[in-house]
Amino acid sequence: MSNLSRPELKQVWALADSKKQGFLGLTEFITAMQLIALAQEGHEINSALLKNAAVLESLNLPVMEGLAALQAKTNVSPVKEKLEGNGTAELQSNPLVKLSKRKSAKKSLSSVAPVTSVTDGLKRLYNEKLRPLEVTYHFNDFGSPLLTNSDFDAKPMVMLLGQYSTGKTTFIKHLLGCSYPGAHIGPEPTTDRFIVVMSGPDERSIPGNTIVVHAEMPFTGLTTFGGAFLSKFECSQMPHPLLEHITFVDTPGVLSGEKQRTQRSYDFTGVISWFAAKCDMILLLFDPHKLDISDEFKRVISSLRGNDDKIRVVLNKADQVDTQQLMRVYGALMWSLGKILNTPEVVRVYIGSFNDKPVNEEAVGPIGNDLFEKEQDDLLVDLMDIPKKACDRRINELVKRARAAKIHAYIMSHLKKEMPSLMGKAKTQQRLIDNLEDVFAKVQKEFHLPAGDFPSVEHFREVLKSGYKIDDFEKMKPKLIQAVDDMLGYDIPELLRNFRNPYE
Incomplete structure (x- = not known):
């Protein structure tokens, strides 16, 4: 309605939606209207103009x-804004509220109940259409835990993984430009716990048992790992502009040797897998002098299955070797990863020295120094894109989850159908578990499903053996499947049409 170009409206939205919420509150809406008025008067759109009281006083x-025709129809008189000295505006009334009361003839998500953003719509769709299917067939026990409202509202997360002393804590400190509460740095295994670094009103550390009972935080699902894990989990809060957009997850250094694995008092790979499903990016950090991938590290990387698109590799402390050695180290690293990451594509590797110390130019030379600067810039651009892509990531994760939940329902209903009604249930269950590969193949052929969407046979078999009775599961419920199909085919596309991503 303002007749501004699409690039100008993009900039207006980006400046008004400063918290990257995907929708405008009253204050943000006023800011957007002021920016539109400034653009219509020929000013260049920027945040500095909003602080210029002289410009705002003369603003129309x-x-x-x-809008005039709309006001005439709704009997609303034109509104005059009273501009205050600090550049904010006080709205006496809002005729645009009337627009939200228009009823659509076609029944859809927006007509059943109004939603304010893509995130709000996804939350509603999950609770009304996907969650009932997950609960019915116990998808949360075989796959990811059930989602809560805080999972949709949470800031994007970046998890750092690596062996001890590869620079994970130093990397976070380097990005923040300062240390955070609970950070310990040293050549020995210093970080012995999972630390979530997030925005807060002041600097403080919150114990794990306290975090998981906060309904506003997306960590309630970690209670399933027990008190032994929660004693090794904490949240570090501090006020920082970067943390207003991204949350970092610092992890304990992955150790080598069977003794270290068996003496962990909690399921380490299970926790990593839980965080991997929630994170928007996973950084695997390597040291030029620690390229060997231990058995536990191999299990950790294998637990990231299904999140391959989130993985980035960082070859840290690269200034400790010269250019020739760096080439050999890079080749050895790619060879090691190629045996574990079972993907035909080459994983993205960032090379550099991510700390506050100056680069050792005597070792790397001018070519290496220039390379490190470009690699660091690329990684920072990748990190800065995370908040912009958070909305797309949530949509992608929900669609992927819906497809996995549907396949899980098909598998469980097929197993239920194969069970006898009276005698021989235990033997039949054992036979079905032993021949899960054949069951998966039958389900895939019957419903024409892609093989890549099926879960790991070994993991599925382990969960079934842990005390489940196949006979207790539900038979096929077409209504639940149809609800998820409608969500994927109609509701999500309509939601995206109504609320476009402002960054596209």
Whole structure:
């Protein structure tokens, strides 16, 4: 209605939605209207103009094409804004509220109940259409835990993984430009716990048992790992502009040797897998002098299955070797990863020295120094894109989860159908578990499903052996499957049409 170009409206939205919420509250809406008025008067759109009291005092209302006709229909008189000295505006009334009361003839998500953003719509769709299917067939026990509202509202997360002393804590400190509460740095295994570094009003550390009972935080699902893990889990809060957009997860250094694995008092790979499903990016850090991938590290990387698109590799402390050695180290690293990451694509590797110390130019030379600067810039651009892509990531994760839940329902209903009604249930269950590969193949052929979407046979077999009775599961419920199909085919596309990503 303002007749501004799409690039100008993009900039207006980006400046108004400063918290990257995907929708505008009253204050953000006022800011957007002020920016539109400034653009219509020929000013260049930027945040500095909003702090110029002289410009704002002489600012007219934005001109909206067709608004006068709308006001005449709804009997709303034109509104005059009273501008205050600090550059904010006080709205006496809002005629645009009337627009939200228009009813659509076609029944859809937006007509059943109004939603304010893509995130709000996804939350509603999950609770109404996907969650009932997951609960019915116990998908949370075989795959990811059930989602809560805080999972949709949470800031994007970046998890750092690596062996001890590869620079994970130093990497976070380097990005923040300062240390955070609970950070310990040293050549020995210093970080012995999972630390979530997030924004907060002041600097403080919160114990794990306290975090998981906070309904506003997306960590309630970690209670399944028990008190032994929660004693090794904490949240570090501090006020920082970067943490307003991204949350970092610092992890204990992955150790080598069977003794270290068996003496962990909690399921380490299970926790890593839980965080991997929630994170938007996973950084695997390597040291030029620690390229060997231990058995536990191999299990950790294998637990990231299904999240391959989130993985980035960082070859840290690269200034400790010269250029020739760096080439050999890079080749050895790619060879080691190629045996574990079972993907035909080459994983993205960032090379550099991510700390506050100056690069050792005597070792790497001018070519290496220039390379490190470009690699660091590329990684920072990748990290800065995370908040912009958070909305797309949530949609992608929900669609992927819905497809996995559907396949899980098909598998469990097929197993239920194969069970006898009276005698021989235990033997039949054992036979079905032993021949899960054949069951998967039958389900895939019957429903024409892609093989790549099926879960790991070994993991599925282990969960079934842990005390489940196949006879207790539900038979096929077509209504639940149809609800998920409708969500994927109609509701999500309609939601995206109504609320476009402002960064596209």
